[in-house]
Amino acid sequence: xxxxxxxxxxxxxxxxxxxxxxxxxxxxxxxxxxxxxxxxxxxxxxxxxxxxxxxxxxxxxxxxxxxxxxxxxxxxxxxxxxxxx
Amino acid sequence: xxxxxxxxxxxxxxxxxxxxxxxxxxxxxxxxxxxxxxxxxxxxxxxxxxxxxxxxxxxxxxxxxxxxxxxxxxxxxxxxxxxxxxxxxxxxxxxxxxxxxxxxxxxxxxxxxxxxxxxxxxxxxxxxxxxxxxxxxxxxxxxxxxxxxxxxxxxxxxxxxxx
Numbered sequence: 001x002x003x004x005x006x007x008x009x010x011x012x013x014x015x016x017x018x019x020x021x022x023x024x025x026x027x028x029x030x031x032x033x034x035x036x037x038x039x040x041x042x043x044x045x046x047x048x049x050x051x052x053x054x055x056x057x058x059x060x061x062x063x064x065x066x067x068x069x070x071x072x073x074x075x076x077x078x079x080x081x082x083x084x085x
Numbered sequence: 086x087x088x089x090x091x092x093x094x095x096x097x098x099x100x101x102x103x104x105x106x107x108x109x110x111x112x113x114x115x116x117x118x119x120x121x122x123x124x125x126x127x128x129x130x131x132x133x134x135x136x137x138x139x140x141x142x143x144x145x146x147x148x149x150x151x152x153x154x155x156x157x158x159x160x161x162x163x164x165x166x167x168x169x170x171x172x173x174x175x176x177x178x179x180x181x182x183x184x185x186x187x188x189x190x191x192x193x194x195x196x197x198x199x200x201x202x203x204x205x206x207x208x209x210x211x212x213x214x215x216x217x218x219x220x221x222x223x224x225x226x227x228x229x230x231x232x233x234x235x236x237x238x239x240x241x242x243x244x245x246x247x248x
Contacts, residue, residue, distance in 0.1 A: 014122035021118065021150035021236035026194045030155035030232040031121055 003046045013038050090141070091131050091244040093218060098127040106222075109238065111148070116238035118150070119222035121231075126221040127239075133165060133214040139247040141204040145220065146242070148197055149190045151235035158187040158223035158231035161202050161242070165210035180219055181208035185228040190237075197240070203248070218242070 004012065013035045020027055027034070045052075053061060056069060064072075095108060095115040106117035106125045119125050143161040162180040166172055172179055186202035210216060220242055223231050 010122070014120070017121045017151070017235045020234070021121075023151075024194065025151055026153050027151040027234040028153050029234065030152075031234050032232050034234055 004042050009035075009039055009042060012042075087245040087248045088136075089243055090134050090137060090246050091129075091218075093129040093131075093220070093242040093244070095127075095239065095241070098129055100128065101126055106239065111150075111238050114240060116148075116240055118236045118238055119147075119224070121224055121233070121235050121237070124221055124224050124227075126219050129218045129220070129242075131216050131218070133210050133212050133216050135212045137210065137212045137246050141207055141210070141244060141246045142201045142248045143184070143204060143218070143220070144199050144201045144243045144245065145186075146197060146199045146240045148238050148240065149194050149233055149235065150238060151194050152190050152233035153192050153194055154190070155233035156187050156189050156230045157198075157200075157233045157237050158185060158226060158229050159200060159202065160185040160219075160221045160223050160228060161204065162219040162221075163204060163206065163208045163210055164217040164219070165208040165214040166216070167211060167214050179208070180217070182206040183221075183228065185223060187223075187229045187231065190233045194235075201248075204244075218244070 016034065016038060052073065053069070095117045098117060104123060104125050106119045106127055109116050109118045117127055145159045147157065149157065160183040162183050164178060164180045166174065184202050184204050184206055186200055188198055188200045191198050220239065222237055223229065
């Protein structure tokens with residue numbers, strides 16, 4: 001899967017900053033470094049999509065759509081790491 | 086000695102049709118939430134007071150929602166309309182060149198910072214003029230570095246003369 005477009009990455013970066021602002025969550029890095037971090041996360045997702053898919057057992061691996069698998073991953077990450085979600 | 090000539094608070098702001106800060110309350114304090122990724126502008130209207138003299142500056146009072154490092158960049162523009170000016174107010178805006186300034190944000194989010202910006206470009210403001218002030222965050226860093234993460238909450242702007 002290709003990485004996100006620059007426009008999508010920018011939208012994601014802007015949304016991240018809005019979200020942490022709404023939560024009044026301190027952030028110790030500047031905007032530039034945050035953007036670099038988010039871009040790297042997107043790259044990691046792209047680089048590891050195949051291994052992520054391989055980790056999903058059958059029948060889900062073939063029966064779920066890509067969007068459904070992504071939703072599952074998002075919920076797992078949120079439950080594990082993100083407060084307030 | 087400097088004199089306070091106007092005090093601009095979030096409750097009296099008005100806004101362009103796009104790219105404007107959200108009106109929020111922060112711990113029951115009214116504030117304007119200026120985005121970190123896009124320049125946003127708010128306007129205030131006043132009459133230039135009698136006795137206006139000397140150099141003016143605008144002191145922007147703000148806090149950061151999240152940032153504990155980096156810089157925030159602000160801009161202030163003045164549009165001063167004098168009786169008899171050939172300016173069609175229902176069709177035209179005529180702000181003077183932006184006056185900008187920046188500061189390193191406080192090391193704790195929520196701590197106040199006050200940034201004084203000299204109004205070198207004040208549209209030849211004179212006592213009695215019908216005035217609009219535009220205050221924006223230069224989030225894209227056109228005039229200087231703005232790399233503080235997250236919203237900047239503007240709490241108010243104080244205009245002084247005789248500085």
